[in-house]
Amino acid sequence: MxxxxxxxxxxxxxxxxxxxxxxxxxDLDVHFRQLHEKDGAPIETRRFCAEEDREVGYDEIAHGYETDDGTMIVLTDEELEAAxxxxxxxxxxxxxxxxxxxxxxxxxxxxxxxxxxxxxxxxxxxxxxxxxxxxxxxxxxxxxxxxxxxxxxxxxxxxxxxxxxxxxxxxELRPAADVDTGGARRPSAAKLKAAVQAIEAMAADWDPGDYEDRHRVRLQAAVEGSDRVEQVDDEDAADGGGRAPKSTASPDIMKSLKASLEKARAS
CATH class of the missing domain: 2.40.290.10 (Ku70; Chain: A; Domain 2)
Structure with a gap:
């Protein structure tokens, strides 16, 4: 535990x-350490003062808040503790x-x-x-x-x-009104009906075990020197995973919906 x-x-x-x-x-992510490519030595992160060009310790570090006009307000440890x-x-x-x-x-x-x-x-x-x-x-x-x-x-x-x-x-959530949708018109009833049919045809019971982190599998395969990465890439190619569809100036939505519906029904 x-x-x-x-x-x-x-x-x-x-x-x-x-x-x-x-x-x-x-945390099952594959983690890497940054190394100096020349000699393989670990890379260290240090804090330097931009004014004096020297490394500073934690006891010398203060906390500043930058306002919209660029003014820097420095808060003391006591002020932070009070808040x-x-x-x-x-x-x-x-x-x-x-x-x-x-x-x-x-x-x-x-x-x-x-x-x-x-x-x-x-x-x-x-x-x-x-x-x-x-x-x-x-x-x-x-x-x-x-x-x-x-x-x-x-x-x-x-x-x-x-x-x-x-x-x-x-x-903390961004209001939907702040998101620009480009002023697109509402879809027609025919397009809505076709889209709903496509969704219904792809409906399935949720089983989290059906899905895996393909990126993590590829990284692990690369670390282990395995050919498993090639197998996962083949699966991605089969279902189009990880590849953005080619954009067109004026996509035929109805044609795409019908093709999606036929593909879903076939599978």
């Missing part, structure tokens, strides 16, 4: 459940909401909450909270101070465990 990132308790009403926070995802959230070891639940009401774009990073302690009382309280949340079909909304930052979170149930997901605040 991963090392706990945080320990505290989930609290709502008169119920207080001691928990530990662990990561819910694994920091109050340190807390409690996830205070504010409300229970329908999970379907939460915009998926607001969800950020998933974690697992585990019972903190081996006593029967702690485990019973944890099991009660997990089963109540799962039975309600809702998720709890609360806040947690994690890595010196207060974050909004949801607490739900997954496979008998409590699952916590950090969230973005609503004003």
């Amino acid at each position: 991963a090392r706990p990132l945080w320990s505290g308790s989930v609290s709502f009403g008169l119920i207080n459940v001691p928990v530990q926070l662990v990561g819910a995802v694994r 920091a959230p109050r340190r807390s070891r409690t996830i205070d639940i504010d409300a229970f909401v329908d999970a379907g009401e939460i915009d998926p774009l607001l969800l950020d990073h998933p974690y697992i909450l585990l019972p903190a302690g081996e006593t029967d009382g702690v485990r019973r309280a944890y099991r009660l909270l997990a089963e109540v949340i799962e039975a309600s079909g809702r998720v709890a909304l609360g806040r947690i101070v994690l890595r010196a930052k207060e974050q909004l979170v949801t607490v739900g149930a997954r496979d008998g465990l409590l699952a916590l997901t950090t969230m973005r605040f609503h004003d």
